[in-house]
Amino acid sequence: MGTTPVLSVDPRTGEPRGQVATEADTEAVDAAVRAAADTLPALADPAARTALLRAAADALESAGDEVVAAADAETALGPSRLTGELARTSHQLRAFADVVEEGAYLDVVIDHADPEAGPVPRPDLRRYKVPLGVVAVFSASNFPLAFGVPGGDTASALAAGCPVVVKAHPDHPDTSERCAALLRRAAGSVGLPPDVVRLVHGFRAGTDVISHPLVAAAGFTGSIAGGRALYDAAAARPRPIPFHGELGSLNPVVVTEAAAAERPEEIGTGLAGSFTLGAGQFCTKPGLVLAPVGEPGDRLVAALTHATTGTPPAVLLDARLREAFLRGVRRRAALPDVQAPVTPHGDGPFAVRAGFLTVPAERLTVPGPHHLLLEECFGPVTVVARYRDAAEVNAVLGRLPGNLTATVHLAAAEARQADGPAAALLAGLTALVGRVVVNGWPTGVAVAPAQHHGGPYPATTGTASSVGDTAIERWLRPVTYQDAPPALLPAPLRDDNPLGLPRRVDGRLELPGR
Template sequence: MWSVDPRTGKRRERVTDEATAPDVDAAVQAAHAALPALADRTTRAAFLRAAAKRLEAAREEIVSTADAESALGEPRLSGELGRTTGQLRAFADEIEDGGYLGVIIDHADATLAPPRPDLRRYKLPIGVVAVYAASNFPLAFSVPGGDTASALAAGCPVVVKAHPDHPATSALCGAALRAAAAESGLPEDVVSVVYGFDAGVELVRHPLVAAAGFTGSVRGGRALYDAAAARPRPIPFHGELGSLNPVVVTPAAVAERAEAIGEGLSGSMTLGTGQFCVKPGLVFVPAGEDGDRMLGTLTERLNAAAPGHLLDDRMREAFLDGVAARSALGPVETPVTPQTGDDGRAVRPGLLTVTADALGDEHELLLEECFGPVTVAVRYGDQSEVEEVLDRLGGSLTATVHLGEAEAAGTDGAATALLARLTPLAGRVLVNGWPTGVAVATAQHHGGPYPATTSTSTSVGATAIERWLRPVVYQDTPGPLLPPELRDDNPLGLPRRIDGRRE
């Protein structure tokens, strides 16, 4: 595997060989053997905190290497590293709290009909987890990212398939995690990194892999999802695939703050050169002068935006080809045409517009994600036209509405109805904001209906740990034989629900 500079297209260094089938088998076997070592919660928490410290200690090298491989810029990547270490520490806290174990005890009760036996439920780690690293977040959604952190927190060893765009960054981060494991008294093989396309296929098929987490394209994710389902023993596949992230701007909102909305949209859709999974890709803009003002500001800001580099040549060509294909659909207009910068490699943002009543079946491409700094503005005359287009959309990670002041105050039911209409489409619904920027918080949900994700879980926030756990119930089991988590005296001091009441 070679490290490549996306700014020049030139190879930087040879990092490692692509993993063979025996290499993948050895990594998974070693991870499986390390599973018992992760059983102690105190050790796991210490491991995650040690990993955060080691990543921070190597900050300069990791950030500069990630920038050379991604062209995302050192300020952005420094912030991403902070997010990554914050996730690791947050999951360490989650381990120590113990609430994620979901301990429920129902004592036997012969007076019920039917009589209830003694039942004690909690959650166990599912086993070895395969993690597929993302291209657009070489730290926070890659080797040391949220999938890895949450799986390790659950007590699951991890084998990461590194993304080909940042092999050197992956090697640095993998080494830091393995060193942290050794420092914490754990086998280094609780985390392994493998490289290469074939390794990813071998990984999802390996009989000892119990679950998988993926962030990437619809095509790649769906292929792996299907492979996971086709196994003799299918496994859960938690995939984040593609997301359009629709935005509805109401007439009242655009009348009150057209320029501010246009400026905000420009910043959101070009953040990270449009390579965020929550980039707003379809925006409903009212017809008329107020909508014209909003799009005028947006056009002005996009024309003034500096060109940026996409993550690799393939993505740049896919972006330019995708915009060209959409622009060729009549009667689509292109107020801002994406193009390459002076170096022939960076790209400038784009804007496409079309009226809602012109969106026929032949325009389905406009209702699919185009990865990169472009959005589609749909001009509408009334709410019924918005409804008709929304009916054609697949699931997204986010859905956003911009409301006027009176609408936000709930003076009539229109805004409530609009939120209710958007809620089935997405996992996160925003009001008067922009979807780029996903806070790492206990209440966060980063997921959505297909094709946004292949499951109902989140990949961000404390509840991401739930993906890597399975529930088990002990019935009428003598106290001395019970796991410590389920004993009446609660020796571990865990939060529990007993006979219907929280302890």
């Protein structure tokens, strides 16, 4: 272990709260990864994994007051928000326990030998999925629990049978240490080695863990610059590994002219609540809104102005993010034809005030300096682009990179037209994103089997989701056994199905117990 201290800092005051750990040097990272790798055989038991995930959820809830207090002191996100995040995180852990218990994630397929099959005889083939190995998890700054040490990457990796080495985020090291201790104790309580979860700190630890030969995959939530550097490092290894990164998203919103005329105040107020939620530090914050010119759009902007002006000041996660936010706002506001009905600005030495900018959508349809408005600005600001017609909307959307979400607000009549312009708009947005929201707001990612939290690059580096049941697929790979003797087959592939798994056998779906 290195000697550089890891300090917990209160973003409300800028004052250190104390040392909670030391940064891991290369030797310490190597020891952590090797210790985690040694637990792979123990994690092979699905019953042990389900017990671990449920015990971890129980432990997190039992220590909830302590964990929330530490997280609030390090992030300024507030006890109410963090209490909800803790509940979401424990729910996520239990949801993956249910996934393991059901067993469908193994995707078992058995095709018995058929010498009459064409065009060539078919041998006995049996396929299922196995864990990749040690997973490196890089914690996010803005969700210290749900995307931190006990978050979705860790939960889904453990569910898959992969031990985890978490690289703590420097914004919440105390919270990370507390959560890692809870997970390790939970492992011990169900008879698993505590080293199924290891925690390391420090910038160098991140580069060391991504390059370690025993690390088989990685999950990341953070900036485009940081995520791309790690993604490139993962690809440059002698044996490249999967890197599932969530890097950045503008999350466009389109408000049709009919919707703006039908409910301008509701949409304007809802937008203000969405882009200022969590001080604008959600990965799904709506950062670009296409609203019509004219009276309906003016009423929407007036409602947005009123709601945003009433938003209290907020403290961002750290001083670096605060300075980047203020610098980003200044650069955007200085562009020609950009106006600020409510100017985002600093409020004292640590807080910021929310605001928004407006610009003619025409400015965003061609290359030039206004392209900056099509890039994410982390914090409580959004850009309202006023469009004249559908052609301008399509031109702006055509210049966007991949995103996590897109939102469309429709009038009631538009929503009933199966083959009208609204259907074409949804189809166009589908090509850009991983989740399309209709008449709602993208902030808030429900943990549910049908959820997808991902999108085309740079929203994510692949096609997988980091939320919902299918997140487990990131840490698995398929293996097929051909003509293997029955006695040597893994339990999920045996004809007697001793684990009671759902399977597809000779083309027919089998659901035990149904």
